Amino acid sequence: MYEFDIERPASIVAAAKALNAEGAQALGGGQTLIPSLKQRLDQPATLVCLGGIAEMQGINASGNDLSIGGGTTHADVAAGAGAYPALAALAGNIGDPAVRNRGTIGGSLANNDPSADYPAAVLGSEAIVRTNLREIAADNFFDGMFATTLREGEIITRVDFVVPEKAAYAKFDQPASRFALVGVFVAQYGDHVRVAVTGASEGGVFRWAEAEAALAADFSPAALEGLSLSGDGMISDLHGSGDYRAHLVGVMAKRAVAAA
Amino acid sequence: MPKDHGIGASPKRREDVRFLTGAGNYTDDINVKGQAYVHFLRSDVAHGTLNGVDTAAAEAMPGVVRIFTGADFAEVGGLPCGWQVTDRFGEVMQEPAHPVLAQGKVRHVGDPIAAVVADTYAQARDAAEAIEYDIDELPAVIDMKAALSKGAPKVHDDLTSNLCFDWGFVEENKEAVEAAFAKAAHVTTLELVNQRLVANAMEPRVAVGDYHRATDEHTLYTTSQNPHVIRLLMGAFVLGIPEHKLRVVAPDVGGGFGSKIFHYAEEAFCTFAAKAINRPVKWTCSRSEAFISDAQGRDHVTKIELALDKSNNFTALRTDTHANMGAYLSTFAPSVPTWLHGTLMAGNYKTPLIYVNVKAVFTNTVPVDAYRGAGRPEATFQLERVIDKAARELGVDPIKLRRQNFITEFPYATPVAVEYDTGDYVATMDKLEEIADMGGFEKRRKASAKKGLLRGLGVNCYIEACGIAPSHLVGQLGARAGLYESATVRVNATGGISVMTGSHSHGQGHETAFPQVIADMIGIDESMIEIVHGDTSKVPMGMGTYGSRSLAVGGSAMVRAAEKVINKAKKIAAHLMEASDADIELKDGQFSVAGTDKSVAWGDVTLAAYVPHNYPLEELEPGLEETAFYDPANFTYPAGAYACEVEVDPETGKVTIERFTATDDFGTLVNPMIVSGQVHGGIGQGIGQALLEGCVYDDDGQLLTGSYMDYAMPRADDVPFYKVDHSCATPCTHNPLGVKGCGEAGAIGSPPSVVNAVVDALQRGGHEVTHIDMPLSPSRVWQAMQQG
Known part of the structure; x- marks a missing residue:
């Protein structure tokens, strides 16, 4: 780790101001950033800690709407998002207890690790990502591996979900990291279904349109029979080939539908 | 009634009071007044000519005490190898120099180029980044067979090739073995990889060097399994310090699994530097650094052939193994694929003729040496896999085939130079069949099938040579020490x-x-x-x-x-x-x-x-x-029989271990609870090798599995509750306690039964799969199912 300064703003406005400074870097739960700093892979001048901002904390449920503060930890979502069981279950299976008690939903989304779980839930639930500047629909938020449409210094303040009629997340663990080798989130909203896939694609989280159409017509695992994805453009590494990941997307999609 | 004290009782471990309350005294807990800290600048390329190291800018950085390079060790001995193997042709092995800090060349990612000593660790690390070094990268040799091909780049320019030795055992048996194969009724052949592993002891290595000028006394605190051996190797061969002026302390050590046997450059460095700067010097290895500096384990590529007569008696066994030494010879590396491996190839069976060929190869990778079991897991794995394959080819029950070929009379002189003093392989197999409830397997298999899962049962036996070792014998075998x-x-x-x-x-x-x-x-x-x-x-x-x-x-x-x-x-x-x-x-x-x-x-x-x-x-x-x-009269020969039941998810390839049963003969038990714990831990490591772990380099010699993000260690939910039994005891005949040793058995005995079980499950599921190389990751199992 190199030396850095740390600021602990108490409000979103103060945090945004601090992030305007040269070399400033937002710090959420630090579950990716801190290991990178320890490896000396990054050298921010100032870390702006978002953990002390009360207005970014907590979960508000109202009818079918669920709004989660950007600074809410995975453990708090697991325990407090009972109105959206599929989301709570997903949060409760991220990493390990240490990760879940530090890592935040805003941090995970801003990092957009191609194997992270939350991007699948957010894209699969057509959530709205709210920032200090604007609101961004999930379809417009993710922009490839480790990339989002967030601007420099922009802060995810809340994430708003509409609870679907049915939903589930099926994850197949990468054996070492237990990140998603493939994770599929399915959600049924009235006459349409969203299927979001994480872990598999070199382009990061994506929607599987063919599966969405099939499930909209018949929300059952059988509806996915015969559908397949190409291994081209899928991540291929020592934990699995692109073809294997493409195959797993089909398997996990069926399991998610069955569990929903 | 279980005993409540003395031999055979199971009092709780008194050392756990301090380990479990954070009161242990590990090497990193030792801080000597005035100590400085060292950070090693390590090569980030696998192979290259080191033209120069410019430390001028770094020397001027805050807190820097001194920066050392290979030149500082020009007058100092290299790290010695403690075992000299003689090859098939009577020639001694090729033994390269192993400098404390790189001199002229770097030979693996992690090879230390310079050592920065500073007032704080952070300062040392900062200054290391300011060192300018000039490396002309050379093509790396990673694959062993490629390393032996004509014109391959040489890891050591002064050696004739990358072949450390070509060992034949027993060379005199070679022709008779070939003749037996020529008239065999059946020959089963299996090619397999026993993959490279990273030891990953919970506590990374640490070294603290201290020197008192007034008395000319050196002290090294180090994470070692054998402080006296380090004192001898480092004192006599590296630094020239007599034993009476060198104290080596290995306090509480958080696991070794072999990787802390060896004498490492960092130990010699801290001892040397403490005198050079007249100030204590401390090094604490990070986990990332451990992946590129701790000696690694296994890494054999083997072809094994088993000859049987028409009655299914084993008549001969022949193996051809390439064993990776890595870039340098670690302390006991040459002994692992030879005397700890070839001598075990008889296993529990009365195969009359055996020939083992091992080619040890230098590559641009981290050195390989003993890791829990050391040579014996490699022997057991190939033998128990080829027997299983033979049983399937012949359509006979794998247990029956084993029983038919068991050694039943003791003492038994094997054709590979050792004499088993005692054992009862029938008894451990009987006990295994009983407590593993093999009779209930079919019912469990059907229940798995209802869930859409393939269930398989795998069995293996093992024998190991422990209680290392009779000095007169190992002396003849090339050991440069008494044991x-x-x-x-x-x-x-x-x-x-x-x-x-x-x-x-x-x-x-x-x-x-x-x-x-x-x-x-x-x-x-x-x-x-x-x-x-x-x-x-x-x-x-x-x-x-x-x-x-x-x-x-x-x-x-x-x-x-x-x-x-x-x-x-x-x-x-x-x-x-x-x-x-x-x-x-x-x-x-x-x-x-x-x-x-x-x-x-x-x-x-x-x-x-x-x-x-x-x-x-x-x-x-x-x-x-x-x-x-x-000094023992013979090795001890613990042996046993293991059974594993797995479920394979045919949609994903994921293997789940449902049952694991171990029957071991360790002779007399002093503390059965500790023995069971050792077996549990060993099986956990064996399951880790079978399903999860694997050290992978790319073609350029970069380590792809350099952290736990990619190197899969077993977790608690990867292993089942084990059923273990040690009741079939035949006490060792030649030591006063009748004990045989239990520390490595689990790691030796478990991988073959896991793989045998997965192959069994897949074959029962209609797949023509005869072998999958470890680790049996979901992706590999799925891939195998697609092909067969």
Whole structure:
């Protein structure tokens, strides 16, 4: 780790101001950033800690709407998002207890690790990502591996979900990291279904349109029979080939539908 | 009734009180006043010519005390290799230099180029980034067979090739083996990889060097399994420090699994630098650094062939193995694929003819050396896999085929140079079949099938050579050391005992088990006995802990020393009771005169030894302390039979271990609870190898599995609850305790049964899969199912 300064703003406005400074870097739960700093892979001048901002904390449920503060930890979502069981279950299976008690939903989304779980839930639930500047629909938020449409210094303040009629997340663990080798989130909203896939694609989280159409017509695992994805453009590494990941997307999609 | 004390009882481990309450004293807990910190600048390329290292800018950085490079070690010896193998043609192995810091070339990612010593660790690391070095990258050799091909880049320019040695065992058997294959009724052939593993002890390595100018005394605190061996290797061969001026301390050590046997460059560096700058120097290895600097394990590529006659008797066995040495020869590396591997190829079977060929190869990778089991897991895996494959090819029951070929008479001289003193392989297999409930397998398989899962059952046997080792034998085999052990039993005036043992405990529970032995011999409470280990200034001599040798060799030395103590104490007691030495009996801590009611207590005798007012001074010296060295007459041969039941998810390839059963013959058990714990841990590591772990380099020699993000360690939910049994005991015939050693058995015995079970599951599921290389990751199993 190199030396850095740390600021602990108490409000979103103060945090945004601090992030305007040269070399400033937002710090959420630090579950990716801190290991990178320890490896000396990054050298921010100032870390702006978002953990002390009360207005970014907590979960508000109202009818079918669920709004989660950007600074809410995975453990708090697991325990407090009972109105959206599929989301709570997903949060409760991220990493390990240490990760879940530090890592935040805003941090995970801003990092957009191609194997992270939350991007699948957010894209699969057509959530709205709210920032200090604007609101961004999930379809417009993710922009490839480790990339989002967030601007420099922009802060995810809340994430708003509409609870679907049915939903589930099926994850197949990468054996070492237990990140998603493939994770599929399915959600049924009235006459349409969203299927979001994480872990598999070199382009990061994506929607599987063919599966969405099939499930909209018949929300059952059988509806996915015969559908397949190409291994081209899928991540291929020592934990699995692109073809294997493409195959797993089909398997996990069926399991998610069955569990929903 | 289970015993509540002494040999055979299971008192809880006394050392766990400090380990579990954070009160251990590990090497990183040791901070010497005024210490500086070292950070090693390591090569980020696998192979290159090191043209120069410019430290000028770095020297000027804040806090820098001094920066060392290979040039500083020009007059210092390299790291020695403790075992010299002689090849098939009578030539000794090629043995390259292994400098403390790179000189002229870097040979693997992680090879240390420079060492920065500074006031703080962060300063040392900052300054290391300011070092400018010029490396001309050379093509790396990673694949062993490619490394042996004509024109391959050489890891060591001064050697004739990348071949360390080409070993044949037993060379004289080669032709007879070939003849047996020529007339075999059936030959089963299997090509397999025993993949490279990273040891990953919970505690990374640490070294603290200290030097006192006034007395010219050096101290090295280090994470070692054998501090005396480090003292000898480093003192005599690297730095030229005589033993009486060099103290090596290995305090609490958080696991070794072999990787802390060896003498490492960082130990020599800290010792050397402490004198050079006249200030203590500390190094703490990070986990990332451990992945590129700890010696790694396994890494064999093997073709094995088994010949059978028409009655399915094994008639001959032939193996061809490439064994990766990495870039340099680590301390005991040459012994692992040879004497710890070839000698085990008979396994539990009376195969009359065996020929083992091993080509040891240098590559641009981290050095490879002993890792839990060391050579014996590699032998067991290939043998038990080829037997399983043969059974499937012949359509016979794998257990029946094994039983038919079991060795049943002991002692048994194998065709690979060792003689098993005792064993009962039928008994352990009988017990296995009983407690693994093999009769219930079909019912369980059907239940799995209802869930859409393929269930398989795999079995294997194993034998290991432990209690390492008879010095006269290993000397003939190329060891440059003796492999005895020593112990001093020091009885204090009030009867308490300190046992100084050359064995080192880094998880094995010696501090609990060793006192159980002494307590039994004398008949006193275990709490009166303390075990002292891990410090060359306290323990006279020691060869350390590895090869499941501590109780069999170190414990035997302790018994011999205790016998001497008891003999002397009897003489004192005889004097106190005015009786003849020959009539004195010791029981329950009381010395009595046979046939009388006269007795004196243990404490009365020990007090007399140190307060010799009434004492036979003309015949006996005062005091009560004895030392013994014990050199075993033979190896010990623990053996057993293991069974594994798996479920395979045919949609994903994921393997789940549903049941795991182990029956082991360890001879006499001193603390059955500790033995079971050792087996549990060993099986966990074996399952780790079978399903999860694998060290992977890319073609350029970059480590792709350099962290836990990609190197899969077993977690608690990857392993089942084990059923283990040690009741089929045939005590070792040649050591005083009858013990055989249990530390490595689980890691040796478990991988084949896991793979056998997965192959069984897939075949039952209609897949024509005959082998999958470890680790049997979901992706590999799925891939195999697509192909067969």
